[in-house]
Amino acid sequence: MLKSAYNIPKMDCPSEENMIRMKLDGLNVIRKLEFDIEKRSLTIFHTDEDREITARLEALNFGAKLVNIKNVDDSEVVAESSEAQSKLLWTVLIINFGFFVLEMTTGLISKSMGLVADSLDMLADSFVYGLSLWAVGSTLIRKKKVARLSGYFQLTLAALGIAEVIRRFIGFEEMPDFRMMIGISILALIANAICLFLLQKSKSKEAHMKASMIFTSNDVIINAGVILAGILVLLTQSKYPDLIIGSIVFLIVVRGAFRILKLG
Known part of the structure; x- marks a missing residue:
C-alpha cells in the first residue's frame, strides 16, 4: 500500500474537500482519503502508483503539490464509513x-445585494454537497452531467446578480437595511462555523473547536465581510459598501462555478 501526502494551499473550505473527492472518484487504486483543512493537507492511500491522481488534483487549480510518497502496511488503512459520511453531508x-x-x-426584503450574493455562495456549497451525495450511487457520466448543469446554473445566477449590482450603482436605489444585513450574516456565520465544526470533528477524536480552524473557511470570511458592509452602511449612510461586498461575493461565486465545471 502507498501513502501519498499532498499540500493543497487553496483548500480552505469543506465544500472544496468534497470537490476533490468527486474529482478523484472513479480511480480504483484509491483506498482512502484523509483531509486536514486546517493544515491544507490531503493524504491518499492507494494500491499502485498512478499519475492520474496528481493530474486530477492539479486540474482543480487548488495549488496541489505532492509532498512525499511512501510504503505503508495495509493495516494502517481503515475504510471510511460511507453511511456516516452521507449522514454528515446531508446535515x-x-x-x-x-x-x-x-x-x-x-436580502430581497432588505434590498441588500451582500445578503443576496452570500445566499448564492450558500447555494454553491449546497450544490457541492448534493453532488457528493449524488455521486455515491451514480455513474461517473451522470455525475459529470449534473456537475455541468449546476455549474452553469450557478454562473447564470451570479451573472444576474452582477448585472443587478451595476444597475444599483448607477441608479437611485434606497439604502439597504443594515440591521437585517448584520443580524442575518451573524446567523450565517454561526451556521458556517457549525458546518465546519461537524465536518472536522468527524475526522478527529478531539471534540473542541480551534479558532484557527474556523477561520480557514472562505464562507466565514464572506459572512464577516457582509457584517462589515452592514456596519459601513450604518456609519456612512450609503448603499455603496453593500454593493461592493455584493460584487466581491458574486465574483467568488463565479469562481466556484468554474471549479464545479472542472469536475466534468
Whole structure:
C-alpha cells in the first residue's frame, strides 16, 4: 500500500474537500482519503502508483503539490464509513440550503445585494454537497452531467446578480437595511462555523473547536465581510459598501462555478 501526502494551499473550505473527492472518484487504486483543512493537507492511500491522481488534483487549480510518497502496511488503512459520511453531508447540505433560502429572502426584503450574493455562495456549497451525495450511487457520466448543469446554473445566477449590482450603482436605489444585513450574516456565520465544526470533528477524536480552524473557511470570511458592509452602511449612510461586498461575493461565486465545471 502507498501513502501519498499532498499540500493543497487553496483548500480552505469543506465544500472544496468534497470537490476533490468527486474529482478523484472513479480511480480504483484509491483506498482512502484523509483531509486536514486546517493544515491544507490531503493524504491518499492507494494500491499502485498512478499519475492520474496528481493530474486530477492539479486540474482543480487548488495549488496541489505532492509532498512525499511512501510504503505503508495495509493495516494502517481503515475504510471510511460511507453511511456516516452521507449522514454528515446531508446535515451540512440542509444547513446550507436553509440559509440560502433565508438569506435570499431577507436580502430581497432588505434590498441588500451582500445578503443576496452570500445566499448564492450558500447555494454553491449546497450544490457541492448534493453532488457528493449524488455521486455515491451514480455513474461517473451522470455525475459529470449534473456537475455541468449546476455549474452553469450557478454562473447564470451570479451573472444576474452582477448585472443587478451595476444597475444599483448607477441608479437611485434606497439604502439597504443594515440591521437585517448584520443580524442575518451573524446567523450565517454561526451556521458556517457549525458546518465546519461537524465536518472536522468527524475526522478527529478531539471534540473542541480551534479558532484557527474556523477561520480557514472562505464562507466565514464572506459572512464577516457582509457584517462589515452592514456596519459601513450604518456609519456612512450609503448603499455603496453593500454593493461592493455584493460584487466581491458574486465574483467568488463565479469562481466556484468554474471549479464545479472542472469536475466534468
